[in-house]
Amino acid sequence: MDWSSHYPAFVSTGKTPEFADVGCGFGGLLIALAPMFPDTLMLGMEIRVQVSQYVQDRIIALRTTSAISNAASPEPYQNVSIVRANAMKFMPNYFPKHSLSSLFFLFPDPHFKARKHKARIISPTLLAEYAYVLRPGGIVYTITDVHDLHEWMKSHLAAFPLFEPVAEEDLRAQGKGPIIDAVYSSTEEGKKVERNNGQKWLACFMRIEPLRILGRLNTHLHQE
Amino acid sequence: MSVFPHSRLFLGPSKSVLISGPHIQVLDTHTGNLLHSTATLDGLETAKLLKSGPVRCSTVDRGFTYVVTSGEDKKLKVWEVDGLKLLSERELPKKPTEIRVTQDGQTIVVSDKFGDIFSYPLHLDPSLERTESEGNTGTTKRGTLASHENPSNGTLILGHTSLLTSFVLTSDEQFVISADRDEHVRVSWFPQGYVIERYCLGHEKFVSAIHVPSFAPSQLVTGGGDPVLKLWDWMSEPFIVVKAPISRYGRSDDDDGDDGEQEKVEKIGRRGRKGRGKKAKGKGKNEGVGEEAMQEQEQGEAGQSMVSAEGEGTEDVVMGDVESEAQVESERVTQVQAEAQEAEATTVEGALGEAAEKDKLVFALRRIDSADVHGQGQFLVFSAVGATALFFCVFPSSPQTKPPVVQSLDLKKPVLDFTVGAGGHIWVLVDDERPSTSERPTGESDERAVRLVSWLDGKLVEVHGAESKTFSLLTSLNTTCVLPATASDLKTLDLYSALSSLPKNVDPEHDPMRRENQNQNLDAFEIESVASSRAGTPIPGGSKKGKAKSGGPTQRELARMKNKKAVLAKMQEQEQAKMKVGDGAGAELGGVTDEERENKKARAADSEGSVQAL
Numbered sequence: 001m002d003w004s005s006h007y008p009a010f011v012s013t014g015k016t017p018e019f020a021d022v023g024c025g026f027g028g029l030l031i032a033l034a035p036m037f038p039d040t041l042m043l044g045m046e047i048r049v050q051v052s053q054y055v056q057d058r059i060i061a062l063r064t065t066s067a068i069s070n071a072a073s074p075e076p077y078q079n080v081s082i083v084r085a086n087a088m089k090f091m092p093n094y095f096p097k098h099s100l101s102s103l104f105f106l107f108p109d110p111h112f113k114a115r116k117h118k119a120r121i122i123s124p125t126l127l128a129e130y131a132y133v134l135r136p137g138g139i140v141y142t143i144t145d146v147h148d149l150h151e152w153m154k155s156h157l158a159a160f161p162l163f164e165p166v167a168e169e170d171l172r173a174q175g176k177g178p179i180i181d182a183v184y185s186s187t188e189e190g191k192k193v194e195r196n197n198g199q200k201w202l203a204c205f206m207r208i209e210p211l212r213i214l215g216r217l218n219t220h221l222h223q224e
Numbered sequence: 225m226s227v228f229p230h231s232r233l234f235l236g237p238s239k240s241v242l243i244s245g246p247h248i249q250v251l252d253t254h255t256g257n258l259l260h261s262t263a264t265l266d267g268l269e270t271a272k273l274l275k276s277g278p279v280r281c282s283t284v285d286r287g288f289t290y291v292v293t294s295g296e297d298k299k300l301k302v303w304e305v306d307g308l309k310l311l312s313e314r315e316l317p318k319k320p321t322e323i324r325v326t327q328d329g330q331t332i333v334v335s336d337k338f339g340d341i342f343s344y345p346l347h348l349d350p351s352l353e354r355t356e357s358e359g360n361t362g363t364t365k366r367g368t369l370a371s372h373e374n375p376s377n378g379t380l381i382l383g384h385t386s387l388l389t390s391f392v393l394t395s396d397e398q399f400v401i402s403a404d405r406d407e408h409v410r411v412s413w414f415p416q417g418y419v420i421e422r423y424c425l426g427h428e429k430f431v432s433a434i435h436v437p438s439f440a441p442s443q444l445v446t447g448g449g450d451p452v453l454k455l456w457d458w459m460s461e462p463f464i465v466v467k468a469p470i471s472r473y474g475r476s477d478d479d480d481g482d483d484g485e486q487e488k489v490e491k492i493g494r495r496g497r498k499g500r501g502k503k504a505k506g507k508g509k510n511e512g513v514g515e516e517a518m519q520e521q522e523q524g525e526a527g528q529s530m531v532s533a534e535g536e537g538t539e540d541v542v543m544g545d546v547e548s549e550a551q552v553e554s555e556r557v558t559q560v561q562a563e564a565q566e567a568e569a570t571t572v573e574g575a576l577g578e579a580a581e582k583d584k585l586v587f588a589l590r591r592i593d594s595a596d597v598h599g600q601g602q603f604l605v606f607s608a609v610g611a612t613a614l615f616f617c618v619f620p621s622s623p624q625t626k627p628p629v630v631q632s633l634d635l636k637k638p639v640l641d642f643t644v645g646a647g648g649h650i651w652v653l654v655d656d657e658r659p660s661t662s663e664r665p666t667g668e669s670d671e672r673a674v675r676l677v678s679w680l681d682g683k684l685v686e687v688h689g690a691e692s693k694t695f696s697l698l699t700s701l702n703t704t705c706v707l708p709a710t711a712s713d714l715k716t717l718d719l720y721s722a723l724s725s726l727p728k729n730v731d732p733e734h735d736p737m738r739r740e741n742q743n744q745n746l747d748a749f750e751i752e753s754v755a756s757s758r759a760g761t762p763i764p765g766g767s768k769k770g771k772a773k774s775g776g777p778t779q780r781e782l783a784r785m786k787n788k789k790a791v792l793a794k795m796q797e798q799e800q801a802k803m804k805v806g807d808g809a810g811a812e813l814g815g816v817t818d819e820e821r822e823n824k825k826a827r828a829a830d831s832e833g834s835v836q837a838l
Binding site: 064 | 383
C-alpha cells in the first residue's frame with residue numbers, strides 16, 4: 001500500500017496510519033482529531049463515492065488554507081486522508097498486522113431487519129479482521145444512537161475472545177478524553193442526533209492478546 | 225447412451241471411493257471390484273438420493289472409514305464406506321464449497337458460499353442436538369452468532385466477507401488457510417479461527433485452489449483467476465514466487481509446448497503498445513525481498529512463458545460464458561515490455577479497450593496437488609476448469625531459482641479432476657460427454673472417463689494400452705462403474721459453473737470512481753495537476769486520468785470544480801505573494817515539501833503579519 005500520495009509530508013518517515021475511521025462520512029471525526037495528534041497518521045474509509053470526494057476536497061482545502069509558519073511541527077492536516085473503500089471486504093489490504101492503535105465505528109448503519117443483521121459492521125467474523133489490524137492494547141470506539149445496535153455491538157465485542165470492554169472513565173483517565181469527546185460530538189451524524197435530542201451510547205473495547213491454549217505449538221508465532 | 229462423468233476419486237490403500245453425478249461407489253483398489261454402490265439402492269432410497277442432486281462436495285477421512293458428501297440440497301451426509309450406509313444427514317446453512325475431515329476423524333470442517341467455515345462433529349449425537357436447539361435467541365452466547373445461524377449447531381470457525389472458495393488445514397492442524405473470491409488468502413489459527421495469523425495478499429483475481437505440499441509443509445501454493453501460480457512461505461513473512469503457466473489451456477491439437485510458446489510470443493509482440501496492467505495497484509502486500517524477486521522473475525520468464533489469449537474460437541464449447549481477460553493480457557504484455565525495456569505506462573482503460581477485441585478467456589484453477597516422484601523429483605500438478613490438459617511443473621526447492629516452466633499434457637477432453645495415487649501415478653477424470661477437439665479416429669483411448677498418467681523423465685505421459693490393462697481398477701472405473709444418465713441429469717451437473725460464477729464483473733465502464741473523474745473536463749484536470757505540482761499536495765487518494773465523458777458534468781461536479789478552482793486561486797495568490805517577498809527564500813529547491821515550507825514561511829511573514837521566525 002503506497003501512502004505517499006495520501007501523506008506526502010510523511011513520505012520519509014515510513015509511517016502507516018494508526019487511526020482508522022470506518023465509514024467516516026463527512027470526515028468530522030478525523031478533522032477534529034488531526035490537529036490533536038499531528039504526528040499520527042489517520043485514514044478515513046468511506047464507501048460512498050460522492051461523500052469520499054467531498055472529504056477529499058475538504059482535506060485539500062484545509063491543508064492549503066490553514067498553513068502555519070512554524071517549520072518544526074508538521075503542517076496541519078497533512079496527517080489525515082481518506083480512501084474510498086469497502087472496509088468490510090478490504091480492511092487487511094490497507095493496514096498491516098497490528099498497525100492501528102484506534103479503530104472508530106461512529107453511528108454505523110443499523111440494518112434493522114433481522115435478515116440484514118449479517119451486513120452490520122460488527123459481526124463475529126469481521127471482528128477477527130479488526131483484531132488483526134489493531135495492535136494489542138488498541139481501542140475500538142463504537143457509538144450509536146440506536147440502542148438495539150448498541151447492545152448488538154457490545155455483546156458481540158464482549159463475546160469475542162480478543163476484545164475486552166473498557167470503561168469510558170478509564171479511557172479518560174488514560175488521557176483519551178479528547179478522543180472520546182470528538183467521538184461524541186464532532187461528526188455530522190453526532191450533531192444531528194443532538195439536534196433531534198436523541199441519546200448516544202458509547203462502547204469501547206481494548207484488543208487483547210489471545211490466550212495461549214495448552215499444548216499449542218507456539219513456534220510459528222515466534223517467527224514474526 | 226449418456227453416462228455420468230466421474231467427478232471425484234479417492235484412492236485408498238484397500239478401498240477407493242468414486243463419485244459420479246449423485247452416486248457414490250466403493251471399489252476395491254487392487255482388484256477393481258465394485259463393492260458398494262448407491263446406484264443399486266432400492267427405490268425409495270434412490271429417490272431420496274437423487275432428490276439431493278449431484279454431489280458437489282465430498283471427502284473421505286484418513287482411514288477411509290467414512291465418506292462425507294453434500295449435494296444441491298445443502299444436506300451434509302455422512303456415509304460409512306463399508307456398505308455405503310447413510311449414518312446421518314444434517315442441514316448446512318449455506319451451499320458448501322469444500323468439506324474436510326480432521327486427521328483424527330472426529331470433526332468435519334465445511335466452508336460455504338457465504339464465506340464461513342463451520343465445524344461439525346462427525347458423529348452426530350442426537351441427545352446433544354436436542355438440548356442445543358432450545359434457547360437459540362437472546363443475549364446468550366448463541367445469540368451473538370445470530371447473524372451466522374447454523375441449523376445443525378455447527379461451530380463457527382471463521383468467516384470471510386465473500387465466497388470462500390477453498391481451504392486447507394495444515395499438516396499439524398494448528399492453522400487453517402482459506403481463500404476467497406476477493407483475492408484474499410488468509411492464515412488463521414485452528415480451531416481458534418478468529419485469530420488471524422497473516423494474509424498472503426497478491427492475487428489480482430479470485431483464488432480458487434490452494435495446496436500445501438506434504439513434502440514442503442511450510443509452503444503454500446495458490447491459484448485462481450490469475451494465470452499464475454503463487455508459492456508462499458506462509459509460516460513467516462510471506463514472500464512469493466510467481467509462476468506463469470505456459471499453456472495453451474483450452475483445446476489445441478498441438479501438444480508441443482515449445483512451438484506454442486514461439487507462436488504466442490510473436491502474437492503478443494504484434495499487439496504493440498499496451499497499458500501497464502493493474503500490477504501496480506496498491507492492493508497487494510508483498511514484502512521486501514519477495515517483491516523484487518517476483519518482478520525479476522517475471523521479467524526473466526517473460527521470454528519463456530506466455531499465457532495464451534487466443535481461445536480456440538467456435539470449437540470451444542466448453543468455455544461457456546467467457547469474459548474479458550483483459551487484465552491478463554495487459555499483465556502479460558507488461559512482462560514482455562519489461563524485458564524489452566519500453567517504459568510508458570498508459571492507461572488501464574486504453575489497454576482494456578484494445579484487448580476487448582481479442583478472444584476472451586476465463587481462467588479458473590480447479591485443483592493443485594503435488595507429487596514426490598522417486599528418482600525424478602518433486603512436482604506440482606494442477607488442473608483448470610474446462611481445460612483439456614493436466615498441467616505440471618517442477619516444485620522449486622529454493623526461492624532463488626527462476627520460476628519453473630509450466631508444461632501440460634493434453635488429454636483431449638476437459639479434465640474434471642485428478643487424484644495423485646501411490647507410485648506417482650495420477651488418475652485423471654475427464655468429461656467424456658464433451659466432443660473431442662481433434663478429429664482422431666475413435667480408438668479405445670478416446671472413450672474412457674478415467675485416464676492414467678505417469679511420470680517419465682520428469683514429464684507426464686499417459687499410460688496406454690497393455691500397461692494400463694494391468695491396472696484392473698482403471699478398467700473397472702471405465703467400465704463397470706459407468707452409470708447411465710439422462711440428458712436432463714447431465715444438464716443439472718453444470719460442471720463448469722465456476723467459470724461464470726467466480727470472476728467478479730469488474731467492468732471498467734461501471735467503476736464509479738472512474739466515471740467521476742471522467743466527468744471533470746480536461747480543464748479541471750489541468751487545475752488538479754497544476755495544483756499538485758505547485759503546492760506539492762497531491763490529491764489524497766490519487767486521481768486517475770480518464771478520457772472526457774461525452775455528457776456534461778453534473779451540477780454537483782460543477783460545484784466541486786468551482787470549489788477546487790477557488791482553492792487553487794488562493795494557492796496561486798499565496799505563491800505570488802511569496803515570489804515578491806524573497807527570491808532567496810524560494811531558491812532552495814531541496815524537494816517539494818521544503819519549498820512549500822519556505823513559501824509558507826514567507827507568506828506568513830508577509831501577508832499574515834504574524835511574528836513567526838524564519
